[in-house]
Amino acid sequence: MEFPQARKSIERALGAGKLVVCVGNCTIKYAGRAASKISEGDRLLVIKHDGTFLVHQSTGMKAINYQGPGSVVSVAEENGELIVKSERTKPMHELIEVHFKRVDYCDSFEMHDDTKLQLFGSEKELARILMQDLHLIEPGLTPLKGESDVKRGSIDILAQDSAGSTVAIELKRRSAGLDAVTQLKRYVEQLQKRKGRRVRGILCAPEITANALKMLAGEGFEFFKLDYEIANPSAKIKGLQRKQKVLGEYGP
Amino acid sequence: MEFPQARKSIERALGAGKLVVCVGNCTIKYAGRAASKISEGDRLLVIKHDGTFLVHQSTGMKAINYQGPGSVVSVAEENGELIVKSERTKPMHELIEVHFKRVDYCDSFEMHDDTKLQLFGSEKELARILMQDLHLIEPGLTPLKGESDVKRGSIDILAQDSAGSTVAIELKRRSAGLDAVTQLKRYVEQLQKRKGRRVRGILCAPEITANALKMLAGEGFEFFKLDYEIANPSAKIKGLQRKQKVLGEYGP
DNA sequence: GCGATCAGCGGCACG
DNA sequence: CGTGCCGTTGATCGC
Numbered sequence A, B: 001m002e003f004p005q006a007r008k009s010i011e012r013a014l015g016a017g018k019l020v021v022c023v024g025n026c027t028i029k030y031a032g033r034a035a036s037k038i039s040e041g042d043r044l045l046v047i048k049h050d051g052t053f054l055v056h057q058s059t060g061m062k063a064i065n066y067q068g069p070g071s072v073v074s075v076a077e078e079n080g081e082l083i084v085k086s087e088r089t090k091p092m093h094e095l096i097e098v099h100f101k102r103v104d105y106c107d108s109f110e111m112h113d114d115t116k117l118q119l120f121g122s123e124k125e126l127a128r129i130l131m132q133d134l135h136l137i138e139p140g141l142t143p144l145k146g147e148s149d150v151k152r153g154s155i156d157i158l159a160q161d162s163a164g165s166t167v168a169i170e171l172k173r174r175s176a177g178l179d180a181v182t183q184l185k186r187y188v189e190q191l192q193k194r195k196g197r198r199v200r201g202i203l204c205a206p207e208i209t210a211n212a213l214k215m216l217a218g219e220g221f222e223f224f225k226l227d228y229e230i231a232n233p234s235a236k237i238k239g240l241q242r243k244q245k246v247l248g249e250y251g252p
Numbered sequence C: 001g002c003g004a005t006c007a008g009c010g011g012c013a014c015g
Numbered sequence D: 001c002g003t004g005c006c007g008t009t010g011a012t013c014g015c
Helices: A003-016 A123-132 A177-196 A212-220 B003-016 B123-132 B176-197 B208-219
Strands: A018-033 A034-045 A053-056 A065-066 A072-078 A081-088 A095-111 A119-120 A142-150 A155-160 A166-171 A198-203 A223-230 A236-241 B019-031 B035-047 B053-057 B066-067 B070-076 B081-088 B093-109 B118-120 B142-150 B155-158 B167-173 B200-206 B222-231 B234-242
Touching: A003 A034, A003 A072, A003 A095, A003 B234, A018 B019, A034 A081, A034 A095, A034 A142, A034 B035, A053 A155, A065 A095, A095 B093, A095 B167, A119 B118, A123 A142, A123 A155, A123 A166, A123 A236, A142 A177, A155 A177, A166 A177, A177 A198, A177 A212, A177 B176, A212 A223, A212 B167, B003 B019, B003 B035, B003 B070, B003 B081, B035 B081, B035 B093, B053 B093, B053 B167, B066 B093, B118 B167, B123 B155, B123 B167, B123 B222, B142 B176, B155 B176, B167 B176, B176 B208, B208 B222
Parallel strands: A166 A198, A198 A223, B167 B200, B200 B222
Antiparallel strands: A018 A034, A018 A095, A034 A053, A034 B118, A053 A065, A072 A081, A081 A095, A119 B035, A142 A155, A155 A166, A223 A236, B019 B035, B019 B093, B035 B053, B053 B066, B070 B081, B081 B093, B142 B155, B155 B167, B222 B234
16 A cells, blocks of 8 residues: 555544554554564554554554553654654653554544443442442441541451451452452551551452462451352352461461 | 455454454453443454454543453354354453444454564663662662562562661652552561561652652651663663651651 | 552563 | 563542
8 A cells, every 4th residue: 555545544534533544564663651662564553533542463462552542643754654653741751653664554434432331240349249248258247338548548348347346358359469468458557557456357359379368367367268250230249258267377 | 344255354364364453333242250241333353363352442542352362263144243252261261242233344464573572661671770770779788689589579679788787679660659668568577577687678769659658658668769761772770869758757 | 630449450470 | 380560551430
């Protein structure tokens, strides 16, 4: 495909708010929060009317170069190359330059779409359900507040047990690692400082790594294995089972 | 574009290892680690020969539905729809179904590209440079080890000060938040348990949030503002300045 | 707007 | 393979 034609196609499309799709051989330079370059190869360029700018290689899931909504796109012909630039200033000045040596395909499309994805099984959804089902953890455990902000972050679920003790619950929709335990620890420490007495920490997740479980036990926290299913169009908690922990069973 | 033609185009492309680009009106269902659905709208579908499967709306940076390399793609015509499926089993069974009511464009491309992106300014690169420049933090601070694994994670840089004390350094390439301080705290606690004596914790980042700085000070750690630039084709540390901290200056 | 956290996170490196 | 953690993380929601 000839450069002038491709150039006009892109310019017209940008003005008309259309989606641009372009395939060809190019080199790319990027400078901004980081910097990158890549030598010649065939790639796919997608430009959306909101300024989204994506360059994909022939393999791999993520774009090798990208710019979020809000970037300003321009096209030029120079030294026998078709140069497409994307510039933004939002987090800082960032520039991508795609230098096409050859364009195999370039066209644009009107895209009508006023819908939004409905997602089920998010952590927030699980938390909302779990709030109603705290008795699955233990009888007498009652919810106080969901998504409760403390000075050092926000606790997923705040509850109270039958003895009147405060309980901080950290929920994960997938396997919990060290970071989850560390997070819980931060909240519990903060709450204890505020309340002046012992606060229980409970981690709910479908799995937990061995290392995280050791740390959890060392901190005196509890783990509950969360069994859930995503029954469209919502999620459902199938079970909540205490993972037995014996003090001193796990190494330091 | 007619469905049979689009279907053949996709099937042939998949067999030939080409990149498929398809634009049209569709609904999408997804079920796997989570679940989602979306009603009719115009979208862009990209299928790579490695099984990567991406569906984009006309705005926004991220694909609304996706599958990483390794998914198995199939096409069918059914009830007046062109149905493209992507199935995988890797983390678990996951299925995307794209139901096209209309196809505006569908073609495939041979993509030759044996190059890899060269990225500059990563944290790892900064760490390597900083290791040589620990004197910028304080005279007599000497590197012991980079990326040092302890039982509860891995420390970016392990060092020793002129008094012989162990120093754990956590490095961030962008503004540090509570999570960075929490991470550092975990490492320091682990080291202290192992060494049996006080270990210093230092956080190096271009910025730190006010809240994180409070927590840092409360833990007795130190913050150094990291000033760097990415001078292609490498990064360079321009300065490293102690952020003054006075005990008790920050609230709990 | 910043700030904290989630994400179907993905990707990488190391044990 | 799991585990930990970075990412030009992006996206969201609360303050």
